Amino acid sequence: xxxxxxxxxxxxxxxxxxxxxxxxxxxxxxxxxxxxxxxxxxxxxxxxxxxxxxxxxxxxxxxxxxxxxxxxxxxxxxxxxxxxxxxxxxxxxxxxxxxxxxxxxxxxxxxxxxxxxxxxxxxxxxxxxxxxxxxxxxxxxxxxxxxxxxxxxxxxxxxxxxxxxxxxxxxxxxxxxxxxxxxxxxxxxxxxxxxxxxxxxxxxxxxxxxxxxxxxxxxxxxxxxxxxxxxxxxxxxxxxxxxxxxxxxxxxxxxxxxxxxxxxxxxxxxxxxxxxxxxxxxxxxxxxxxxxxxxxxxxxxxxxxxxxxxxxx
Numbered sequence: 001x002x003x004x005x006x007x008x009x010x011x012x013x014x015x016x017x018x019x020x021x022x023x024x025x026x027x028x029x030x031x032x033x034x035x036x037x038x039x040x041x042x043x044x045x046x047x048x049x050x051x052x053x054x055x056x057x058x059x060x061x062x063x064x065x066x067x068x069x070x071x072x073x074x075x076x077x078x079x080x081x082x083x084x085x086x087x088x089x090x091x092x093x094x095x096x097x098x099x100x101x102x103x104x105x106x107x108x109x110x111x112x113x114x115x116x117x118x119x120x121x122x123x124x125x126x127x128x129x130x131x132x133x134x135x136x137x138x139x140x141x142x143x144x145x146x147x148x149x150x151x152x153x154x155x156x157x158x159x160x161x162x163x164x165x166x167x168x169x170x171x172x173x174x175x176x177x178x179x180x181x182x183x184x185x186x187x188x189x190x191x192x193x194x195x196x197x198x199x200x201x202x203x204x205x206x207x208x209x210x211x212x213x214x215x216x217x218x219x220x221x222x223x224x225x226x227x228x229x230x231x232x233x234x235x236x237x238x239x240x241x242x243x244x245x246x247x248x249x250x251x252x253x254x255x256x257x258x259x260x261x262x263x264x265x266x267x268x269x270x271x272x273x274x275x276x277x278x279x280x281x282x283x284x285x286x287x288x289x290x291x292x293x294x295x296x297x298x299x300x301x302x303x304x305x306x307x308x309x310x311x312x313x
Contacts, residue, residue: 001296008288013057016277017050057281066285067278071271076282079267084286085166086156087263090255091248093183098190098248099241103234105191106198110233111225113203122196129192137185137258144181151181154260182259190248194237201233208232242298246291253287 048056060067066076109121128136145153152158156178163169170176205211206229214224253265260266264283271280 001292004292005289008292009058009061009285010054012281012284012288013054016275016280017053061285066282069271069276069279071274071276071279076278079279080264080282080286083263083267085169086261087249087252087256087265089170089179090182090186090252090261090263091245093179094186094190095241095245095248097183097187099194099237099244101187102191102194103198103237105195106237107202107225109195109199110202110206110229111221122199125192125195128188131189133185133189133254134258136188137182137255140181140185141258152178156262182255182261185258186248186252186255190244193240193244193247197240198233198237201236202229205229205233239298239301242294242301246294249287249290249294 064077066080068074069076069079072079105121105125109118112118112121141153144150157163157169157172157175161174163172163175202225211224211229215221252261252263253268255261256263256265257269264286268280268283268287270276271283
């Protein structure tokens with residue numbers, strides 16, 4: 001995990017410095033003299049050789065410093081933590097919705113195996129996994145926002161509304177109306193993984209001897225499916241939840257851009273378009289850290305929940 005993060009951090013450092021455009025474009029005015037421009041370059045350490053910039057970059061990361069944003073002219077860590085709650089609400093809301101619907105849908109399709117219902121369900125699930133997220137978001141916007149007017153089309157709250165706390169925001173129906181469409185868009189994409197995984201695992205478990213014994217004892221098919229099949233088939237789905245959180249975090253970038261959601265993903269797009277090295281690096285590092293760490297958690301969970309899986313076994 002640490003090696004993967006180190007490689008990602010190194011790539012992020014190099015890739016932004018290879019991008020076209022000057023990172024000082026947001027600072028340098030047309031009236032600035034060459035000497036004033038050079039002072040700004042020295043202030044941000046951009047006058048140093050690339051290897052020196054890299055060493056300073058790594059040293060600051062170990063101290064928990066992400067630098068100052070070129071565009072917003074504020075510490076990167078403050079900008080990220082200001083928008084991070086909105087990203088977490090979107091991520092967790094869509095994740096919970098996707099896995100509840102996905103697990104129940106997988107159980108239902110396995111129950112209806114060999115029928116036209118199963119075929120339609122699988123085709124629909126594969127379609128939602130293959131459809132671009134921005135396209136799904138635009139369809140939902142066109143239908144529920146522009147045509148029916150049920151939900152707002154952009155932002156997280158009407159202009160002028162200020163919440164005294166995060167709890168007040170979360171319990172506000174106004175905020176939840178703004179949250180619903182982006183949350184639904186991301187949930188539609190995330191739902192496919194637990195649904196297909198649950199269905200496949202249940203079909204495998206249904207061939208086990210203890211399932212046949214349960215049927216021979218005269219138990220109803222519903223009880224057999226829920227108590228014996230679904231419970232034992234849920235193990236890989238539980239470990240996949242950790243990976244799903246990572247995917248939800250990474251998928252926020254597109255969703256937040258489509259719905260103008262004021263979160264980490266939208267800030268990231270602004271940072272990249274304005275060549276804001278520190279802010280873009282900080283946002284990418286946070287997203288990459290969450291995804292890599294949740295993959296690590298998934299590996300640990302699987303070894304703990306399934307005694308047959310042991311490291312080195």
